[in-house]
Amino acid sequence: MIDATRRTLLKGSLGAATVGVAVGAGLLSPRIVLADWPEAAFKATDQAAALNDLLGSDATETSDKVKIKAPDIAENGAVVPVTVETDVGGVKSISIIAAGNQTPLIASFDLGENAIPFVSTRIKMAKTADVVAVVQTADELLSAAKPVKVTIGGCGG
């Protein structure tokens, strides 16, 4: 009985070690180039964890100053046009989240001092869900959500 447990433990730790090495080796080169790509935030499977990793907090305040332009119905979830803009001053970053995706955080835009808080891109949505925009200013996180109905999911194979 004890032996059996020991075997399992050994196997388990060996396996974990191998995976660790593989991950380390595989990600080595991108990590050097992209020191600040927030891997944990992008791999998080829920919105709160992603925001905590990315911005240090998930305490967002809903604000009508954050405007999301996205279709009410997206026929093709693989290409959903999303535009986020706000008239709030001192915006540091804008993040876009598809609440229904396996990994909800889609993108985060860090704005330089001359940038106007406006970004427009196209995202993939796995299913009907809210598109959430989070605007980070010096002292708060403002958010808005817009439901988008997806007829054909964009993340399936």
Place this chain on the structure above:
Amino acid sequence: MASNIKIRAKVSNGVTTVKSLMSHEMETGLRKDKKTGEPIPAHFIQEVTAKWKDQTVMTALWSGGVSKNPYLSFKFNGGEPGDTIEISWVDNKGESESGTAEIK
């Protein structure tokens, strides 16, 4: 290799609007090959940097959730016709690409 980033930049009333199209498969790593059932390895742009002259206007951090052949538009204050806009990206395999355009 010629740049595969298309950039259009236009200034009006002191605000420059930049629109760009990149050519990239943006594979999430979550999809499976229909025939073999094997997962398709992730291959997507992780970071896009937009520069006006030597100033970074915007840095975009992306996941595979951005659509294939990504479209990106942003705006900034300043910019004059003839100024150079440079957009460059790096993907999760360490590949990179950059392109420039003049503001019109």
